[in-house]
Amino acid sequence: MSAERPPxxxxxxxxxxxxxxxxxxxxxxxxxxxECIEALGALPATSVSRLEGEIASLLHLHIWxxxxxxxxxxxxxxxxxxxxxxxxxxARAPRLAPLFLFHRNGHLRQAxxxxxQEGLPSAFWVAALAWRLNDWVPxxxxxxxxxxPRVLGATDAAVMAAAAxxxxxxxxxxRRWGPERAILEDAFARExxxxxxxxxxxxxxxxxxxxxxxxxxxxxxxxxxxxxEAAAVPTVRAEAMRALIEGRARxxxxxxxxxxxxxxxxxxxxxxxxxxxxxxxxxxxxLVGTAARDRSVLVRRVAADGAVRHVSELGNxxxxxxxxxxxxxxxxxxxxxxxxxxxxRGRAGGSD
Numbered sequence: 084m085s086a087e088r089p090p091x092x093x094x095x096x097x098x099x100x101x102x103x104x105x106x107x108x109x110x111x112x113x114x115x116x117x118e119c120i121e122a123l124g125a126l127p128a129t130s131v132s133r134l135e136g137e138i139a140s141l142l143h144l145h146i147w148x149x150x151x152x153x154x155x156x157x158x159x160x161x162x163x164x165x166x167x168x169x170x171x172x173x174a175r176a177p178r179l180a181p182l183f184l185f186h187r188n189g190h191l192r193q194a195x196x197x198x199x200q201e202g203l204p205s206a207f208w209v210a211a212l213a214w215r216l217n218d219w220v221p222x223x224x225x226x227x228x229x230x231x232p233r234v235l236g237a238t239d240a241a242v243m244a245a246a247a248x249x250x251x252x253x254x255x256x257x258r259r260w261g262p263e264r265a266i267l268e269d270a271f272a273r274e275x276x277x278x279x280x281x282x283x284x285x286x287x288x289x290x291x292x293x294x295x296x297x298x299x300x301x302x303x304x305x306x307x308x309x310x311x312e313a314a315a316v317p318t319v320r321a322e323a324m325r326a327l328i329e330g331r332a333r334x335x336x337x338x339x340x341x342x343x344x345x346x347x348x349x350x351x352x353x354x355x356x357x358x359x360x361x362x363x364x365x366x367x368x369x370l371v372g373t374a375a376r377d378r379s380v381l382v383r384r385v386a387a388d389g390a391v392r393h394v395s396e397l398g399n400x401x402x403x404x405x406x407x408x409x410x411x412x413x414x415x416x417x418x419x420x421x422x423x424x425x426x427x428r429g430r431a432g433g434s435d
Contacts, residue, residue: 091137096122100141103182108143110167112176120181124205128249131210138185144169145187170194184211189220196226202237209238209246216263228263235270244279247271251296272302281306284319291318298332301359308364317379324374324382326361328389333358368399375406383410387418394422 092100099119106113113119126134139145169191173179181203183195196215203209212234215227235243251271257264270276281303284294294310297303311323326332339355363370371393374386387410390403397403400422408419 091134092141096126097141100138104142104144107169107172107179107182108167110172112172112179116176116178116182120178120208121204123182124207126207128206128210128246131207131214135185135214138182139187142182142185144183144185144191173198181208181211184215189218189223192218192220192223193226196223196230199230199234201234202239203234203242206242206245206249209235209242210250213246213250213267216267217257217260219259224260224263228266231263231266231270235267236273240273240275240279243271243273243276244283247276247280247297248283248290248293251299252292268300271297272300274302277302277306281310285310285314287315289314289316289319291316291322294319294322295332295334298326298361299334299357299359301361304361305364307361311370312373317377317381320377320379321381321385324370324377325385325388327363327370328367328374328385329361329392330363331358331360367393368397371397371403372399375403380410380412380415383407384412384415384418387415391418391422394426 099115099122103113103116103119123138169183169186169188173183173191173194177198180195180198183191186192186195192215196212199212203212212227212231215223216231218224218227250267271280277297280293280297283289284297284306294303298307307323307327311320311327314320314323333356335354336357337355338352340350341353343349343351367389371386371389374382374389377383377386386403387407390397390400390407394400404419404422407415408423410416410419
C-alpha cells in the first residue's frame with residue numbers, strides 16, 4: 084500500500100482553514116475570517132493552481148447531497164437534494180467571497196466574483212482572480228472578466244507589481260482564456276504598477292526573465308535606460324541593454340518546427356519568438372560603450388554582440404574593441420577577434 088500523500092498546507096494555516104471550513108459546512112458565518120484570508124494571502128502567488136483543490140477541501144467548499152430512491156417512469160432513479168445552501172451563506176456573509184473563488188461549484192465561483200468590489204490585499208489573491216480568468220467554466224471566465232477591472236484597478240500598485248512578476252510569464256501556458264488575457268495585461272499596464280515593477284526589477288530581487296516578459300507592452304520602455312545602467316542584478320542590466328542595443332523586445336510564444344533538411348524530412352523543435360520595436364533614448368554607440376564598461380560579464384557580452392551586429396553604425400568601435408579585446412571571458416574575446424579578422428586590426432581597434 085502506498086504511503087498517504089503528505090499535506091501541502093502546513094500548520095498553523097491548515098488548522099485555521101479547517102476551523103473556518105467546519106463553520107462553512109455547518110452553514111454558519113465563520114469567525115476569524117479576516118485572519119484566514121490574510122494568512123492565505125501570505126502564500127506564494129505561484130501556488131494558486133497547485134493548492135486550489137486542497138484549499139477547497141479544507142474549507143469544505145463543495146456541495147454535499149442527500150440521496151434517496153424514488154420511482155420515476157417505472158425505473159429507479161436518484162433524486163439529489165443539497166444539504167446546505169452556500170448561496171444563502173454567501174449572501175449573509177459576503178466577506179466569504181475571496182474564499183469562494185476556490186469553490187468546486189462553478190455557480191458559486193461566479194457568485195463570489197460578482198460580489199468582489201474592493202482591491203485585493205496580496206499577490207496571492209491577484210493570482211487567484213487571474214486563475215478564474217482561465218477557469219474551465221465559460222460563465223466563470225465571463226464573471227472574472229467583469230470583476231477584474233474594478234477589483235484590480237483598486238488594488239495597490241505594490242501588490243500588482245508583485246503579482247506581475249509571477250503572472251506575466253505564465254500567460255502563454257494558460258490555454259482556456261482568450262480575450263480575458265488582455266484584461267490582466269491592461270491591469271499590469273497601469274503607470275503606477277509599471278513604476279513599482281521597474282523599482283522592483285532594479286532591486287537585488289530583480290530578475291531578467293520578468294523584465295523580458297514585461298516588455299511585451301511598451302509601458303516599461305521608458306524605464307529601460309535606468310535599468311540598463313543601474314539595476315542591481317546583472318541579468319536585469321543585460322536584458323535591458325540587449326533590448327536597447329537591438330532596438331527590439333523579444334519574447335518566447337511557444338515552439339515551432341525548424342527544418343534541418345527538408346528533402347530528408349529532418350527538423351527540430353525550436354522556441355518561437357514574437358517581437359516589437361523599441362526606440363533608443365540615446366545613441367547606439369553610447370549604449371554599447373556603457374555596456375562594454377559594465378562590471379558584469381553578462382552585460383559586456385551584450386556589448387560584444389552589439390559591436391558585431393552593428394559594426395557599421397558604431398563611431399566608437401575602436402574604443403569598444405580595445406575595452407573588450409582582453410576581457411577575461413573567452414566568449415567576449417572570440418567576438419572581438421572575429422571583428423579583427425573581418426575588418427582588419429586597424430579598423431577594429433588598432434594595434435596594441
